[in-house]
Amino acid sequence: GDAPQSVDLSICDREPIHTPGAIQPHGVLLALDPDDMRIDQIAGDTQALLGASHSALLGQNLEARLGAVAATRLTRLVADEGPRSCLAFETEASGGAAALEGVVHIGDRAILIELEPRRDDVERDPLGLVQKMLAASAPAETIEAYAEAITRETAKATGFDHVMVYRFLPDGSGSVIAETAAEGCDSYLGLRFPASDIPQQARKLYVTNWLRVIPDARYTPAPIEPALSPSTGRPLDLSCSILRSVSPVHLRYLANMGVRASMSLSIVVGGELFGLVACHHRTPHFLDLRRRAACELFAQMISLEFQSRLEGETAKRRMRAGEVQSRLVGAMSGRGDLAGALLGGQPNLLDLIEADGCAVCIEGECVTLGRTPSAAQIGALVGWIHEHAQQGVLATDRLPLSYAPAEAYCDVASGVLAIAVSRAPKDYVLFFRGELRQVVRWAGNPAKAVEADGETLTPRASFEAWEETVRLQSRAWSDTEIEIARSLRSSILEVFVHALDLALRER
């Protein structure tokens, strides 16, 4: 065919996935007007599941269809619970062929009832299941071991072929940090996936909706009728729906991966999507409501555990830095020579922040420790930094990209973290990190993550490892390290102010 057009990936971010106008057809959806509990909109095979056609159900009062017990129960839920609650209830729907189970979502504009046929293999003790999963993963010592235990326990509890913990990076891309895979599954462990694979609005939705299930990705969507709500005149918002129909691009993606069923559990840390437990199956794979509820609770619990483990690591790092810093402050106050105090003894600046080298440049004089550019190169660099630092701090892990002269000494300074230690002259403390030549293994060429075929977007067909050598970059400076640098800056400024104060008094 034609050469692939270049694609504006923001198209992916704009697809309104919360209003697809259809559901996955393994259940039925009823949207009720919260004021009179009448059925406003409907989707799915109601004939098979409820024993009545769409036209027979639309406009009907719920009680007439579900029976008095379920309807009363539902009315009570609506009265007692605020918006956005998700609750399970069961009904032996009158006239329907199968026993059903379902979930109710109480929204501002509509009450959504989603019913699915009750399966034979229901989980009888979902709480016990979660406890078992948590107990088995808790002993893992490192984050990596913990993630791995999560994949193992999730695979065991759900029967999925391939379970991964996928962790997002700051730029929205992500990598598989742990996996448990059945025989014959391609391994994705360690592979990087581009940000466009899970577009922004999907990531946002997964923060509030912790479970995304696609039990059979090769389905024909069941349209919502009527398409627009008679009371609001708008398409139905399926943000909290479990049956919500899936973006066609993503269905194609799953097909290209050889995946027939998928489930994603959100891992939310500090209110942000930290990662996903991504589950795949090569054949259709249905999970009953209780097992899904168990998975959702598990996801919420492991999110808290991730958060506390990550915060624990940060706290430890901060505490160690605090100790080093107070000893450096002691040394600075004890001797007039700042560079000597910061670089000359034990501990020194390199014990504060891990780097290949550092420099203290005060009043035109530059003292270095470890691997650094030459004094002349640092002098020129400081001039550039002075123009670009914000609030006295500049941190970059790809210096040569914004400051071309650094390419010549990228082996010692592809990354720099600089803090201004006084305002008027160009006095700086700098930390350097050399180039970290990295081979990033992508799952398929990220430059060809998606192609446009006229109006239709097509995700890549191959997920085979594709290697990219990343150059002119150093290991990144973490938020904690930048914070430590800021705190060092205040200490140094305080020491300066104090020294100045003393000098004035001595006069």
Ligand code: BLA
């Ligand atoms: C959704 N994409 C997703 C989801 C995952 C991925 C996990 C959540 C839905 C699910 O559980 O299946 C991607 N799956 C992955 C990744 C791994 C994995 C990275 O297993 C790694 C191991 N997708 C594209 C492009 C677009 C796109 C180019 O590749 C957009 C044009 C869209 N992906 C897309 C959309 C969704 C999605 C719209 C949301 C689906 C939904 O919830 O309706």
